[in-house]
Amino acid sequence: MIYDLLEYFKDNPRSNQLVIDQYTLKSGLYIRLNKDGSECMLTVQKRESPQGELYNWFKKADHFSCIIDTNKAFDVPKKVMHNNNFFTLFFKTKSLLAQGKLKDEFINHVPVFYDKLIRKLNSKDVLNFSEKAGLSPVNEEAIIHNRDIIIQKLPEIMRKVIELELKDDDYIKLFFEEDMEAYQREYIRYYYPYIFNKNDFNIPFGDTIYGLSAANMGLNTKKPFLEHKTTNFKVPFRISLEDAMEAKKLFEWLSNQKNEEGKSLSEGYIPLVDENLIALEDKITKRRNMHYVHIEKGTDTIIDDYDFLPGITGEINRFEPNNYLMLEYYDARATSIRSGMEQMVDKYLYSFKLKRYYKTNPKDIKRISHRLMNLLLLSRKAMEDFFIKGDDQGIRHCADRITLELVKEKINEKETVFFHNTGCAMNIRLALLKYFDIGGKKDMGDRVRQMFEQLAYKADNDDVAACADDSEFYFAAGQLVRYILLQSEAKELKHDMVDPFLNAGKAKRFKYEIKGVYHKYSHAFNLRGKRFNNLLSMVMGYDIEDHKKIDFDMFLAGLAAKNVMYVKGENDRENEQ
Incomplete structure (x- = not known):
């Protein structure tokens, strides 16, 4: 699991430097108090990364001197000082100044903080862990010496802060010049007592200590239900002190990763x-x-x-999203790249909601229909497994059922029906069925084209026309329903005009709805129209068995495909294209 990754990270001889390379300084004023009495100063602004030897020194020293969080600061409960050693002092501008003057409260708090620091560094926990790390006790005289220098420098620091016009939340960070090895020793002294989730679970063994990792583990006094209640051990696993520190570095490195564009x-x-x-x-x-x-x-x-x-x-077998429904505008192109296939599925089936919400908590998913939400939650793991991890087992299992429902959802996606969007989604569904050879439907897309050609021939023929089978009946029904609905005098087609067909549970009900919509708009038809009369007779004259499942694939394909009722150059009356 995660600790397989940790082993790989540990084996890297540059793991320490990897973390520091990715580390960035927070905005504020950085001052190094050199041993010869001089000072080096650097200002850092948000989203800026200065370069140079001084910046790199501050970056390393700052990395080794920051606290885990304010709850684990030496300066509790005040939480004004945010450093973890006596070589530094970190605080924010708003803690130092009030109306352009030094706060008396801050001046008085500095000695109090250093007293807390001495007590903490001489506490039993810190001394025990320091001994395990081979560290000598801290030199209290050095701590007091640094404290006195800081107090003496405060008025000068105040003037620099005012001159630079630092913001309230900008940091002021003071560093004493020391070897980086000394900073690293104090880093270990601070982190060892806090590196485990809870020290109550620690077990000394050999030259080290084993404890419950704080990485990816939420077990604490507020979550006792995570304890193992029915075993002789309360925690699921323990790792060594050294591995816990490596895990911290790994998570720190991950949290600071950016792409080529600098985005997190x-x-x-x-x-x-x-x-x-x-x-x-x-x-x-x-x-x-x-x-x-x-x-x-x-x-x-x-x-x-x-x-x-x-x-x-990233390469896959060639995915060919053919224009099975003969749409006038359709820009999907064949690809052998996994991410390219993912983009098409996301665009045409999920309306750009798939990639965006792969991992999002359902309560945080916004501006999405209830139906699409359910379909997304049911299928996103399978889609992610294939597109992100290369595992096609899940998508093979659910693609047929989910993509059909997604095509239906395209009808209800907006108040106004855009059959072109439904057609694009259907093309992708048919391409997926062929790509994964799902449910014996591999050749459905090619059959749709053949069916259109056959239907066009029958609609133009003077002979009596009849549907050859159930598939042709449902395809013809889709063509007929679309043509009838387009006779409506309404400016736009509403999705509730199509819903009765999608919600029909049985074939007889489906056919009843066709009769209903025909009678509603019968006044608009030319009784001498050969194509329409042939198409109508084919659909209404076909005897469909009621117990059979409705073939929504063919109905939707007929509904969204190029329509046999329109010859080239004739106005389609549609604003969708």
């Missing part, structure tokens, strides 16, 4: 190519073994989906 990544692939190289890629390219991760970013970074994908590739 919430998912991606980690290819197993070279143990000296590790990267999160946002797309699949050539065939490789990969780790797939999806992360949720919040107070903590959580991996909410992980999979190992052996030999996955």
Whole structure:
């Protein structure tokens, strides 16, 4: 699972540097107090990443000096100071100044904070973990010395802050010049006592400690139901202190990943190519073994989906979304790229709601019909497994049923019916049935074309025309219903004009609805119209058995396809194209 990925990350000799390379400084003022009495200063603004030796020094020192969160700060309950060692002091502008003057409250709080720092660093927990890490106790005189220098520098710092016009939430971060190894030692001293989920579950073993990882684990006093109640052990697993620190680095690295455009990544692939190289890629390219991760970013970074994908590739067998329904405007093109196929399915079947809502909590999905919501929730895992992970088992199982319902939903997608959109969706459905060879319907698209040609011939023929089978009946019914509905004097066709046919449970009811819509608009027809009379007689004269299932595929195909009632150059009366 996730710890397979951790093993791969641990094997990388540059894991520490990988984290720091992705790390960015928060906006504010950074000051290094050098040992020779001089100062180095750097200002960082939001969305800017300065370069250079000084910036890189601050980036490393800042990474090693930040707290996990304010609840685990040394400065509780005030939470004014946000640093984790005595080489630094971090606070926000609004804590330092009020109306352009130093806050007395802040000046008085600085010695209080350093007293808390000394007590915490000499606490039993910190001393025990420091001993496990091979660290000597802190030098209290060094802490007091740094405190006195900071207090002395406060008026000067205040003037710089006012001069730079820092915002209230900008940070002021003070650093003492020390070797980076010293910063890293204090980083370990701070993090070891907090690295596990809860120290009550820790077990000393050998030269280390095993505990419940804080990564992807929510077990705490507020969630006792996550404990194992029926076993001799309360927690599901424990990891070593060293692995817990590596897990922290892994999650930190993941949370800071960006794509080539600089946008934050919430998912991606980690290819197993070279143990000296590790990267999160946002797309699949050539065939490789990969780790797939999806992360949720919040107070903590959580991996909410992980999979190992052996030999996955972005190339697929050629997907050909042919224009089976002979639509006048249809721009889907054949592709051998997995993401290209995904884009077509998302566009034509899901109205761009699939990729956007792969992982979204249902309560956060907005501007979507109730029906489409249900279909999305039923199918998105299968679609994601194929398009993101290369596993076609789920999509083969559900594609026939789901895509038919999605085509029906196209009728109800908007108050006004756009048969062209339904036709595009039907083309994609037929292409998917052929691609996955689902349910013996592989050749349905080709049959639709043949049926149109046969129906066009029969409609123009002077001989008595009849439907050859149930499939031709339903296709002809779709053609007839569309033509009849277009005789309405209404400017737009409403979806409730089509709903009775889609909701018909039995064949007799379906045919009854055709009779009803014909009688409603019969005044608009030319009784001498050969095509219409032939088409009407074919549909109304066909004896359909009531117990058989309605062939909605053929009805929808007939409804959305090119219509035999219109010859080239004649006005189709449709505004949909």
